[in-house]
Amino acid sequence: xxxxxxxxxxxxxxxxxxxxxxxxxxxxxxxxxxxxxxxxxxxxxxxxxxxxxxxxxxxxxxxxxxxxxxxxxxxxxxxxxxxxxxxxxxxxxxxxxxxxxxxxxxxxxxxxxxxxxxxxxxxxxxxxxxxxxxxxxxxxxxxxxxxxxxxxxxxxxxxxxxxxxxxxxxxxxxxxxxxxxxxxxxxxxxxxxxxxxxxxxxxxxxxxxxxxxxxxxxxxxxxxxxxxxxxxxxxxxxxxxxxxxxxxxxxxxxxxxxxxxxxxxxxxxxxxxxxxxxxxxxxxxxxxxxxxxxxxxxxxxxxxxxxxxxxxxxxxxxxxxxxxxxxxxxxxxxxx
Amino acid sequence: xxxxxxxxxxxxxxxxxxxxxxxxxxxxxxxxxxxxxxxxxxxxxxxxxxxxxxxxxxxxxxxxxxxxxxxxxxxxxxxxxxxxxxxxxxxxxxxxxxxxxxxxxxxxxxxxxxxxxxxxxxxxxxxxxxxxxxxxxxxxxxxxxxx
Numbered sequence: 001x002x003x004x005x006x007x008x009x010x011x012x013x014x015x016x017x018x019x020x021x022x023x024x025x026x027x028x029x030x031x032x033x034x035x036x037x038x039x040x041x042x043x044x045x046x047x048x049x050x051x052x053x054x055x056x057x058x059x060x061x062x063x064x065x066x067x068x069x070x071x072x073x074x075x076x077x078x079x080x081x082x083x084x085x086x087x088x089x090x091x092x093x094x095x096x097x098x099x100x101x102x103x104x105x106x107x108x109x110x111x112x113x114x115x116x117x118x119x120x121x122x123x124x125x126x127x128x129x130x131x132x133x134x135x136x137x138x139x140x141x142x143x144x145x146x147x148x149x150x151x152x153x154x155x156x157x158x159x160x161x162x163x164x165x166x167x168x169x170x171x172x173x174x175x176x177x178x179x180x181x182x183x184x185x186x187x188x189x190x191x192x193x194x195x196x197x198x199x200x201x202x203x204x205x206x207x208x209x210x211x212x213x214x215x216x217x218x219x220x221x222x223x224x225x226x227x228x229x230x231x232x233x234x235x236x237x238x239x240x241x242x243x244x245x246x247x248x249x250x251x252x253x254x255x256x257x258x259x260x261x262x263x264x265x266x267x268x269x270x271x272x273x274x275x276x277x278x279x280x281x282x283x284x285x286x287x288x289x290x291x292x293x294x295x296x297x298x299x300x301x302x303x304x305x306x307x308x309x310x311x312x313x314x315x316x317x318x319x320x321x322x323x324x325x326x327x328x329x330x331x332x333x334x335x336x
Numbered sequence: 337x338x339x340x341x342x343x344x345x346x347x348x349x350x351x352x353x354x355x356x357x358x359x360x361x362x363x364x365x366x367x368x369x370x371x372x373x374x375x376x377x378x379x380x381x382x383x384x385x386x387x388x389x390x391x392x393x394x395x396x397x398x399x400x401x402x403x404x405x406x407x408x409x410x411x412x413x414x415x416x417x418x419x420x421x422x423x424x425x426x427x428x429x430x431x432x433x434x435x436x437x438x439x440x441x442x443x444x445x446x447x448x449x450x451x452x453x454x455x456x457x458x459x460x461x462x463x464x465x466x467x468x469x470x471x472x473x474x475x476x477x478x479x480x481x482x483x
Contacts, residue, residue: 050447099445152411152445153461154420154427154436156362159355171437195350242353 005219007212008186014332015124016178017171017294018286019069021062022140025140028284031266036288037167038065042131044141044166051141052086055168059084059095061283062170062287063135070172072131077101079123082135084279085143085164092135094330109308110205110234111188112136119328120173121182123127130175137168138278147198147313147335150171160200162262163272164238167280169287180294184220184330188212190310194325196291197283198316202239202262202274205307208324209235210246213305216328224254228299231275231290233282233306233326234262236274237304261285282306294333302331366426371432377403400431401470407432411439437461 002010022037029040039061046054059082067074080099082092083106096103108115113136120132143164144151173182191211195204209232217223224230224247235243240260247254265276265285286304293299308328316322361431380402384395416436419427427433438458443459459466 047429136427145444149461150440152414152415152417152436152440152443154411154433154440156417156421156424159357193346195347200350200354203353207346238355242350322347 001065001122004307005109005215007189007215008219009118009122010184011121011125013125013127013175014181014183015121015132015173015175017180017182017291017331018056018072018174018178019066020069020171020291021066021170022169022284022288023058023062023065023137023167024284025282027140027163027270028165028167028265028280031276032264033289036292037284038288041166044139047189051139051145052090053141055077055084055086055091055137055142056094056265058137058139058166058168059063059091059135059170059327060098060148062137062168063095063133064100066133066172066287069303070131070174070206072172074099074101078129078131078134079120080135083138085138086146091137091142095135107307108325108327109257109301109310110138110279110281111306111325111327112279113171113286114185114233114304114306114329116328117171117173117182117208117329118187123184124173124175125160125324129162131148132173133170134173135168135170137165138166138280140164140165140166140278143223143278147334157273158199159273160197160203160238160275162201162234162277163277165234165262165265165281165284167278167284169280169283170283171287171291179334180291181332182329183332184216186216186219186328187211188328190323190325191320194321196316196319196321198311198322200238201234201309201322202236203242204322205309205324206235206239206242206327208326209233209239209243209305209307210250212326212328213243213247213303214250214252216303216330220330224252224257227238227257227301229290230254230258230303231282231285231305232258232262233304233308234259234275234277234306235257236262236277238274239307253302261264270325292333294331297334300333300336302333304331306331332335364426365422368426369423370430371428373403373432377430402432403432404435407411407435408439411436412443416440434462434465436475437465 025044080101084091116134123129191208262275445453
């Protein structure tokens with residue numbers, strides 16, 4: 001493992017993706033990625049008596065199923081890394097209580113999946129760890145309760161709003177040779193361009209995605225066209241349009257190989273305005289679509305840039321602007 | 337200073353990119369649904385007035401009570417939020433909206449327990465409305481007293 005340029009890590013042993021698993025809610029199961037998800041819930045309470053418990057159970061199921069696919073026991077787990085949107089990352093903490101594996105809780109809002117993958121890949125590349133289980137997710141109903149209004153309140157959502165994805169994704173990294181590998185990563189800085197509108201997350205987070213992507217291209221001397229797919233986390237329709245503008249302004253034009261998980265998650269008739277958001281958005285798409293396509297070889301080189309808005313309801317009510325962050329990983333598929 | 341300029345420029349750019357709510361369809365939906373709720377109120381009152389010896393002021397009180405109960409039940413069945421998403425202010429402003437704003441947090445927080453969940457959060461949204469209403473009526477009362 002070594003550092004190049006300003007903020008980029010090169011993983012010399014190329015940690016592999018051993019297995020992955022994604023679970024999504026019923027609404028996401030009607031969206032554009034339906035056929036790629038491993039499990040679609042018919043009930044977003046997942047048989048529990050609260051949404052918070054349902055979120056926890058999604059995390060646990062995603063980890064257990066990905067362990068099953070990798071033919072590992074919970075006792076084999078070297079490190080479990082996870083985070084979520086709930087205060088004190090309760091979903092991850094309570095999941096880790098059940099699993100009894102060494103656990104690192106991380107928080108990067110909606111960028112948590114990539115943050116945990118960077119931590120996991122670094123631990124494996126450092127030659128000590130055999131495997132690392134990375135998991136994140138979110139639930140529409142728990143996020144609404146914590147950040148917005150009660151579910152049954154008859155309000156209108158503003159046209160810039162996004163819909164928190166109900167879903168979780170787990171990915172197991174390993175020191176073994178695998179078809180899909182993590183090759184490089186860029187750790188983002190907290191970027192704040194003084195956007196205060198909590199209903200326009202895409203607009204707030206686009207500058208963070210810009211800074212991280214730009215730094216990665218500068219650090220690695222690569223260009224957007226070197227990749228089959230560049231995927232941002234949950235900028236939504238508006239945010240991804242803004243990112244296109246900003247990147248072009250900085251001299252890296254994003255072509256048709258660029259997409260945003262939030263924008264693509266739901267189909268047009270699902271009335272979610274700017275698209276999906278939340279930790280579960282990039283986690284579920286990365287753990288399903290991206291890894292499947294890399295495994296079969298139809299995608300060869302992919303960049304995933306997960307963005308997160310780091311405000312709380314208290315900071316917003318006190319008039320603070322929204323600090324944002326974006327982390328990036330570079331994935332390689334079969335035979336690159 | 338440089339970043340201040342950049343932030344200003346970015347926020348101006350953002351403003352130009354933000355999709356606007358279309359005023360006419362939104363106003364029309366609010367007008368129609370709000371109108372229907374008021375019409376329903378009038379129908380309820382007219383029916384109540386058919387009861388022998390019913391006074392108009394008493395009928396008005398019962399009318400409000402009935403509207404509140406209906407909205408509360410619709411909230412419980414997950415219908416009122418759909419009406420609200422369509423009608424906006426049309427279903428928020430009438431007394432049914434007030435009912436919805438109390439029932440919905442009650443439903444949401446009942447899992448945190450009776451006292452610290454349901455009771456503590458029930459007026460989370462309606463609370464500011466009541467505070468402002470009380471203050472406004474005090475001001476109005478003072479004006480009425482002086483003049």
